[in-house]
Amino acid sequence: MKRLTKIPFIIILLLFPFYVHADELSAIQETVARQQEQIDFLSQKIKDHENEDSSKFGWNLGLFGDINYTTKSREHPHDAFYFHELSLYSAASYGDRLNFLAEIAFEHEEADIERVWIGYTVNDLLVIRAGKFHTAMGYWNKTYHHGRQLFTTVDRPFFLAFEHDGGVLPVHITGLEIEGSKAFGIGRLKYEFELGNGPEMMGGMLEPNNASDNNSSKQPVLRVSLRPSAVKGLSVGVFATNFEVDTSTKTGLDETIYGADIVYAANGFEFITEGFIFYNPDGDGIACYGQLSYTYGDWTPYARYERLEVQGTDPYFKDLPGGFDRRQTIAGLKYDIDPIRSSLKFQYRHDDATKDYDVFETQWSFHF
Numbered sequence: 001m002k003r004l005t006k007i008p009f010i011i012i013l014l015l016f017p018f019y020v021h022a023d024e025l026s027a028i029q030e031t032v033a034r035q036q037e038q039i040d041f042l043s044q045k046i047k048d049h050e051n052e053d054s055s056k057f058g059w060n061l062g063l064f065g066d067i068n069y070t071t072k073s074r075e076h077p078h079d080a081f082y083f084h085e086l087s088l089y090s091a092a093s094y095g096d097r098l099n100f101l102a103e104i105a106f107e108h109e110e111a112d113i114e115r116v117w118i119g120y121t122v123n124d125l126l127v128i129r130a131g132k133f134h135t136a137m138g139y140w141n142k143t144y145h146h147g148r149q150l151f152t153t154v155d156r157p158f159f160l161a162f163e164h165d166g167g168v169l170p171v172h173i174t175g176l177e178i179e180g181s182k183a184f185g186i187g188r189l190k191y192e193f194e195l196g197n198g199p200e201m202m203g204g205m206l207e208p209n210n211a212s213d214n215n216s217s218k219q220p221v222l223r224v225s226l227r228p229s230a231v232k233g234l235s236v237g238v239f240a241t242n243f244e245v246d247t248s249t250k251t252g253l254d255e256t257i258y259g260a261d262i263v264y265a266a267n268g269f270e271f272i273t274e275g276f277i278f279y280n281p282d283g284d285g286i287a288c289y290g291q292l293s294y295t296y297g298d299w300t301p302y303a304r305y306e307r308l309e310v311q312g313t314d315p316y317f318k319d320l321p322g323g324f325d326r327r328q329t330i331a332g333l334k335y336d337i338d339p340i341r342s343s344l345k346f347q348y349r350h351d352d353a354t355k356d357y358d359v360f361e362t363q364w365s366f367h368f
Helices: 004-015 022-057
Strands: 061-070 080-084 085-093 098-106 110-124 126-134 172-185 189-199 198-204 205-207 218-228 234-245 253-266 269-280 283-294 299-308 326-338 342-352 357-367
Touching: 061 110, 110 172
Parallel strands: none
Antiparallel strands: 061 080, 061 085, 061 357, 085 098, 098 110, 110 126, 126 172, 172 189, 189 218, 198 205, 218 234, 234 253, 253 269, 269 283, 283 299, 299 326, 326 342, 342 357
């Protein structure tokens, strides 16, 4: 490109050496030099822009989805085909420090902004983000987001359902998030801290305060986890949060949730367990699950047990559609058509509450 752009200027110099004075020739040469510098500068800017676009926005747009069939269940009064949601996400990074993420879920002809944040990495010990996140309440909520292709099972543990699906935990938060990690002799220690708007009760459900807040108190969330060097594949975490929420029977209820999580994944085996304790001055409750799976080639058999126990007079659970004693036992088989792109799942679950259900489910999940 440089040779071609010099040709017109060389021709000018060859045709007119005898028609200009020496000072005029010098001026032309200076003009040529300046123009060539501008051409070189613009050429480099174009190359940089093209490289930046291809590396930052070439393959960073993705979509998760799933198509399901279920027999009669608590969630579906009839045998039915259905889809949970389509989750569209995009991420971008500029250098090693500035990064972005956005995720929008389409469910039943409605669109919700599930996550959106901007982040800046100072170093391994300090990453700062602002926006809307999944709360650092245990392992599952920060690891498996809206893409069921990421799940071993058909769905999340029932008490970890998203707020609009009747969940009993505030699994979204809008505000600030900082995290960091450091390796010590015993292993790698990581912290995650969030501070944002607490949830509110609206229409019998928890609702994250995305655009504003219905009170002045803010919700802190803290999780600390350790990956010990002595046991490869093991992770142990503890977490806690506190928020103020108005219920139908009590204004300004002070709700505290804390718990622990353990994950072990090695040699094809994966075991995940989490426990949650709910407490307020007028009631308490517990929730837990344990999930075990083994991957052999493209096949993964799995099983999970999950339960929620609450006090009937607890003003927090009393307002929530999912706030009642419930247990589920799940067994299934996952087949990876492609481990990243698509899977088939065949699952049985026994849903035990005031009314029991024996449910057979099939899911075809995908990601592209």
